[in-house]
Amino acid sequence: MTFEELIAHPTKGGEEAIALAKIIYNYSQDCLMAHSIRAFQQHILEKYHAHYDIVILKRKGLFTITGKKSTLNFFSTGVFVLVDADEPHDQQRACIAHEIYHLILAAKYISGNDDDQHKLMKKLPSCREVEDICDVFANDLCTLHHKFYESDEAVKKGIFHNLPIYSLPKTSPKSYQVPL
Numbered sequence: 001m002t003f004e005e006l007i008a009h010p011t012k013g014g015e016e017a018i019a020l021a022k023i024i025y026n027y028s029q030d031c032l033m034a035h036s037i038r039a040f041q042q043h044i045l046e047k048y049h050a051h052y053d054i055v056i057l058k059r060k061g062l063f064t065i066t067g068k069k070s071t072l073n074f075f076s077t078g079v080f081v082l083v084d085a086d087e088p089h090d091q092q093r094a095c096i097a098h099e100i101y102h103l104i105l106a107a108k109y110i111s112g113n114d115d116d117q118h119k120l121m122k123k124l125p126s127c128r129e130v131e132d133i134c135d136v137f138a139n140d141l142c143t144l145h146h147k148f149y150e151s152d153e154a155v156k157k158g159i160f161h162n163l164p165i166y167s168l169p170k171t172s173p174k175s176y177q178v179p180l
């Protein structure tokens, strides 16, 4: 719907907004570890003054094809984190956490977006010690998340207590006039 159509047919625009809210909500079910990814980006931004894109891609049969439950696939301004869609939900999240630590270890190379730095990141060593330390990070981060979801008090913070919201006052504009 164009801006002009929206102005001409606000009711139709509202129906479209409701339909899109459902579509976006359904996508959100697949946006695993979204807060942690945002937090990683914040860490990179504050420490290296750089933005880094992370896109999660779920792939069925990834383990069968690659022998890995998750893997990194770099592109010019960021990285695809491929996760095996056949793994249980919590395992997919732990895998993403594991990959985040690979990225944190690589972060010293992220100080801009030129290709050389991405080539360096692609050469990151992957040995038993690195994999183990990524697991330590993943286990700890996921434990912190688990503790959050176990706490009713913490979860309550995420509930919308004042719905519906309106960006504009619903009452007559007259009542918002500044009194003389």
Ligand SMILES: [Zn+2]
Pocket (backbone or CB within 6 Å): 098, 102, 131, 134
């Ligand atoms: Zn790994």
